Amino acid sequence: MDDKLTSPKEPQSLSNGKKHGGWRTFPFFIGTVAGLSLASAGIVGNLIVYLIKEFNIKSIDAAQIVNVVVGSSNLVPLVTAVVADSFFGSFSVAFASSCVSLLGTVTLFLTATINSLKPHPCNDSSSTCKPPTKIQYTVLYISIVLISIGFGGSRFTSASLGANQFDKPEHQGIFFNWFFFAFYVASCVALTGVIYIEDNFGWALGFGVCAVATFLGVVVFLSGYGFYRNDKPNGSAVLDLGRVFVASLRKRKWKNSSIMEDYYTGATGYDDIVQILPPTKPGKRLRFFNRAALITDADLNSDNTIKKSSWRLCTVQQVEDFKKIIGILPLWTSSIFLATPIAIQSSLTVLQALVMDRSLGSHFKIPAGSVSVIILISTAIFLTFLDRVILPGWHKVTGKSPTPLQRIGVGHVLNVLGMVVSALVESKRLKLGHEHVSMSVLWLFPQLVLVGVGEAFHFPGQVTFYYQQFPQSLRSTSTAMISTLIGIAFYLSTALIDQVRRCTEWLPDDINHGKVDNVYWMCVLFGGINFVYYLICSISYKYEYENV
Template sequence: MEDTITMGVGVGEAEKKRGGWISFPFIIGSTAGTSIGSAGILGNLIVYLTREFNVKSINAAQLNNVANGTSALFPIVAAIFADSFFGSFTVAFISSSLSFLGTVLITLTAIIHWLKPDPCNNSGSKLCMPPSKFQYAVLYGGIALCAIGFGGSRFTTATLGANQFKETKHQDTFFNWFFFTWYTASVVSITGVFYVQDNVSWASGFGIATVGNLIGLVVFLLGYPFYRPHNPQGSAFVDLARVLVASIRKWKSQLSFAPKDYYNEDVLVQPAAIPGERLRFFNRAALITDGDLQLDGSIEKRWRLCTVQQVEDFKSVIGILPLWSSSIFLSTPIAVQGSMTVLQALVMDRQIGPHFKFPAGSIMVIPLISTSIFLFFLDRVVWPAWSKLNNGKSPNILQRIGVGHVFNVLSMVVSAIVESKRLKMVHSNPTKAMSILWLLPQLALVGMGEAFHFPAQVAFYYQQLPQSLRSTSTAMISMIIGISFYLSTALINQVRWSTHWLPDDINNGSVDNLYWMLVVVGGINLLYYLVCSTLYKPSKV
C-alpha cells in the first residue's frame, strides 16, 4: 500500500516536471535542425536538377513547384492524423523520420555516380543524356519523402510546443521564438549550405542538410520525457460534418431557450447550457427531438444529434473562415513578388565590391533575415515597451495581423516604384544596370510584415479553434502558403496571357504595372480584413 502511494506521488511529481519551458530547448533544437535540412534540400532544387540531372529548366521549375506546394499543403493532412488518431508527438516523429530518409536518398544521388545521368556541359539541351527511369524513381522518391516529411513535421512540432504551455502569453512567446528559429536556420542554410553546394560539392552540401535533419530528430526524441502528452480526441472533422448534417435534417424544428432541450454530454461535470446566438441555424444540431435519445439518455442516431460543445466548435470554424481567406490574399502578393524579384535580380548589377557577385537566387534570404531580426526586436523591445505604456496589456493578435497587412501593401508600393525607376534607367542607358541593393528595402518590408502577421496568425488559429483541432489550427497557415503558392502561379499565367507586362525579357515589359495591381489587390484585401476583424467575435471553446 505504501509503495502504491509512493508510486502515485512519483508519477504526480513526474507529471509536474513535464511541459512548460523545460521542453522548449528540445522543440527549438529540433526546429533548427529540420529547417536547415529542409532549406538545404528543397531550396536549391532547381539548380541541382538542371546542373546534375540534365533536366530542362521549365520541367525543373514545375517539379520544384510540386515539391514546395506539397511541403506547404501536407501539414494539414499531418494535422488531421495528429488531432484525430496519433497525437502531435507521434506524427512529428514519423514525419521527421521520413524527411531524414528523403535527405539520405537525395544525398546518395549526389554521391553515387550511377544514380544520376552522365554530366553535360550544356545542361537541359537535347544533347544531354536524360535520367533513366530508375534514376528518376530514386530522385522522385527522395523529393517526395522530403516534401512530405518536412511538411508533416514543421507545424505539428509547433503544435506540440504550444501544447506545453497553459497561458496564452507563453504560447505567443513560444510561437515568436519558433518562427525566429525557423527563419534563422533557413538563412544559415540558404547562405552556408548553398555556398557549399555551389563551390565545394553537392554531396557535401546535401550531407550537411542530412546531418542537420538527423540532429533535429535526435534532439526531438531526447525531449520526450519532458513533453506534456496530448492525446487525440477522435476525428474532429467527423464531428463537424455531423453538426452540418444534423442542422440540415432539423431545419424545420423550432429552437428553444431552455437548456433542458439541448444535449449536453457532461451535465454532471458542468451545468447544462444552450448554444450561443451566433449562427443560430446550427443550434438545431444540439436540439433534442423525438427519437434522438435512447432510454439511458445516450444518443440514438449520431447524425441527428450533437452536443452543445460540438455545435460551438463548428461555429468557431465557420466564424474564422473569413479571416482565414483574407490571409490567402495577403500571402499571394508575397509569392508573386518572390518570383518577380529573382527575375529582376538576374538583370540587375549583382556585383558587391570588387570580389563578390550576389547570387540571384539568394536574394530571397533578405526577407528571412529581416523577419528574424524584427521578431527578436518585437519580442525584446516593442512588446515590453507597449506593455509598460498600456498597463501591462499587449496588442491583441488581430491588431498585429492588421499591421502585417499594412507592411505588405507598403512593400508592393516600394516594389512598383523601384521597378519603374529601373525600367527608366534601362531604357535611357541599356549598358548600365541598377544595383541589386535597390531590392533590399521592399524585401525588408516583407520581412517586417511577416514578423507581425505570421506568428500572430498561427497563435490566433491555435487559440480560437477547438482543442480537438489544435494541430490543424497551426497547419492552417501552411495551407495558406500552399494555396497562395499555386494562386501566384495562376495569376502570373493570367497576366502573361491577357497583357504584355511579362515578356521573356522583363526589360521589355512592365513588371511595375504588376506590382501596382498587387497594391490594389492588397489594399482591397486590407479593407476586407478590417471588416472581418471588426465583426469577428472571439470563440470560447
C-alpha cells in the first residue's frame, strides 16, 4: 500500500465549497462497510456450524455449501459492477444490493427463531437425525441466495462509489486503505463477538445482531445520498471489449497498415472520421486485434463517411483497452490458484477446530467459527506494519517502492508456506487423535498467521495492480475482478474437495478417520506449480505506467 494509513482529514483542495463528493462522504461509506461486513462475517463465518447443528447437514456437505455461498458472493460484484457502469450507476446498485442483503439476513433470522423452519435437533446418536423438509430447505436456501447476492453486490460497488468521490489518486488510495481496514476490523469483531453470541446465547440473538447491523448499514448509506457525487453510466465498456473481438474476427483476412490515417480514432460518433490530437497509434502487442480499428472499404459509405456498425469498426482506444485486458488475464488466472488453497483451508480449518480442544482456561471455549479470525487479525496488523515499516524501508534502501507484482509474489510464497505448516500440524493432530489425545486448537494459529501475512502482501497488491493497469473506463470493474477470482476459487475448491471425496478416502464425515493432511500437501503442490506459472507471467508482463 503506497499510500499511508493516515487520518482522513479533509485537504484544502477539497474544501472549496463543493456540495458533493470529498471527505464529507467518508463517514457514510465507513459506516456502511462496517455494518454490512459485521453482518456478513457474523453469518458466513459460522454458517458451517449452523448447518451442522441446526439443520443436521453432514460436515463435508456443510463445508461445500459455505464454499458455494462465499463463491457466489464474490462472483456477484462483477455482474453488479457491469450493471452499475452501464445502466443504473453505483449508488442505485449498491443501495438495491444492501436492501437484498437485509432481506436475506432477516429471512435467515426467521429460520433460527421459528421452529417449523428447521428440523428437530439431533440426539446423541446420529441415526436419529432427521434431514430438513423441502420447505425448510427452500427457506434456508432463499436466505442464503439473498445474502450472497446482497452482500456481494454491495461491498465492491460501494467501494468504487466511495473512490469516485475523490479526484486525486492519492486521496483515492487513502480511502481504499481505510475502507479495507474498516472491513477487516468489522469482520474481526463479527468472528469473535457475534459468533460467541451465536454459540453461547443462541442463533436467534446472533442473527438478530447481524440483521440490526445490516439495517444500520443501509440507513447510514442512504443518509449520505445528498453528499454523494453520483456519476452517470456511460454505456457498457465491457460490451466494447466484445465489439473489438468480433470486429477483429470479421476482418481477419485484412492486413494491418503502418499508416495512422488508416485507423479509426473517432471519439464523438460514427458519422465522421474525427482525428484525435495527438493521435493514438495502435500498439505492436497483439497486433491481430488492431484490425478492429482498421478502416476498410466496407466501413465507408459512398460519401466516405463511416458506417454505423460498432460491431465491425472500433476506435483505436477501444482496441488498446481490449489488449490491456488480454495482457492482464494470465496474471489474473494465477491469482485464482493463489486463492483456491485459502478457500480449501477456510472450510477445513473449521472442521478441524470442531474436533480439537478449544478450551482456554476452565470457563471459556473458542467457537470453531472464530478460529479463522486469526487470518483477519494478522492481515490487519501486518497491513499497518507493512505500510509504516517495510515499504518505507524498502523505498529508503532501493530508492523506489516495490511493485504490486513483487508484493503479490511474496504473498504466493507465504501462502505455500502456510499450507506446508497446515499439513504438518494436521499430521500431528491425527497421530495424537489415534492415541485418543485431543490437540489444542492453538496449534492452528501459526498456519493462519502465515496465510494472513501473505494476504497483507497479495490482496492490496492485487487491488493496486488492477486499479492502475485496467483501462480508465473499467475502473469499477477492476475492483470487482478481485472478488471474481475469489469467487471462482471457492467454486474450484468445492469441485476439488468433491473430486477428492470421490477418488480417495481422505475426507470422510469424521475427519479423525481421514487424511486432511494429504489435502494440504495437494495444496502445497498446486501452489508451487502456480508460483512458477506466476513468475513466468509477471516477468513477461510490461507495466502500462513505468512509474508503477
